[in-house]
Amino acid sequence: PLVSMTEMLKKARNEQYAVGQFNINNLEFVQAILLAAEEEKSPVILGVSEGAARYFGGFKVTVEVTKVLMDEYNITVPVAVHLDHGSSFEKVIQAIQAGFTSVMIDGSHYPLEENIALTKRVVEAAHAVGVSVEAELGRIGGQEDDLVVQDAEAAYAIPAECKQLIDETGVDCFAPALGSVHGPYKGEPNLGFDRMEEIKNLTGVPLVLHGGTGIPTKDVQRAIQLGHAKINVNTENQIASAKVVREVLAENPDLYDPRKYLGPAREAIKETVKGKMREFGSSQKA
Ligand code: G3H
Ligand code: ZN
Numbered sequence: 001p002l003v004s005m006t007e008m009l010k011k012a013r014n015e016q017y018a019v020g021q022f023n024i025n026n027l028e029f030v031q032a033i034l035l036a037a038e039e040e041k042s043p044v045i046l047g048v049s050e051g052a053a054r055y056f057g058g059f060k061v062t063v064e065v066t067k068v069l070m071d072e073y074n075i076t077v078p079v080a081v082h083l084d085h086g087s088s089f090e091k092v093i094q095a096i097q098a099g100f101t102s103v104m105i106d107g108s109h110y111p112l113e114e115n116i117a118l119t120k121r122v123v124e125a126a127h128a129v130g131v132s133v134e135a136e137l138g139r140i141g142g143q144e145d146d147l148v149v150q151d152a153e154a155a156y157a158i159p160a161e162c163k164q165l166i167d168e169t170g171v172d173c174f175a176p177a178l179g180s181v182h183g184p185y186k187g188e189p190n191l192g193f194d195r196m197e198e199i200k201n202l203t204g205v206p207l208v209l210h211g212g213t214g215i216p217t218k219d220v221q222r223a224i225q226l227g228h229a230k231i232n233v234n235t236e237n238q239i240a241s242a243k244v245v246r247e248v249l250a251e252n253p254d255l256y257d258p259r260k261y262l263g264p265a266r267e268a269i270k271e272t273v274k275g276k277m278r279e280f281g282s283s284q285k286a
Helices: 006-015 027-040 050-056 059-072 089-098 112-128 159-169 193-202 217-225 235-251 258-280
Strands: 019-023 044-049 079-086 102-105 132-137 141-144 147-149 173-176 207-209 228-233
Touching: 006 019, 006 228, 019 027, 019 079, 019 258, 027 044, 027 059, 027 235, 027 258, 044 050, 044 059, 050 059, 050 079, 059 079, 059 089, 079 089, 079 132, 089 102, 089 112, 102 112, 112 132, 112 159, 132 159, 159 173, 159 193, 173 193, 193 207, 207 217, 217 228, 217 258, 228 235, 228 258, 235 258
Parallel strands: 019 044, 019 228, 044 079, 079 102, 102 132, 132 173, 173 207, 207 228
Antiparallel strands: 141 147
């Protein structure tokens, strides 16, 4: 069933595993992620950036395609369709009206008070219709679609501010920027575990780790122990599928039927997602 993230993340936080948010880029991603979740008996979050929704033909198309596929595939595990890095109150409302069951409002580039005010407005509107909300503090570096944050702008979240935002807004989950990066890492990630522990001790909501591509398993496990119940992955699936497309086309220079290269790409995404679900501990938790 299509649900909000609230229950799945509470359960994950209590039982110390993380639900994956896998970003969708095209139809093959939706198919692969839904099938992976069902096969792993794992709850799952489909992450939809505003750019990805545009590519799909809008928020409505994204939701409806997901629903029809879930019917066709007889999906029994909980699935949330989540707006990733929502950029404004208006966009969030449009997504909710189209049927999104969860939204992120990314006010991390605003001063704290403004971020809180915006997030609070979103929570009031979203909760009125049973939609869950994620917020962000600090700034996650790197690039994801339209969102580009230079190294110099990337900032670790301040624990006291995290507590204030969570207390004053009532968000369902919270993404403190703690050194993770969108896209591939330059060298080893340097996650701020000290602050992560402080944030865990000061707050109670499930935490969200963005930039899940390329984080070593030991760091993933530590982040889960320190309150993370949601981990976002996009680039890793993009890399896995692009690799297969390159290989298939290189081996078959005369091939032009997209099903012959996107089919194997879809398979690669599915296997990558299943691997992540096992790594995050969400397999068999649906
Ligand atoms: O919001 C989406 C994620 O944080 C994805 O990050 O592309 O580095 O895996 P990633
Ligand atoms: Zn992100």
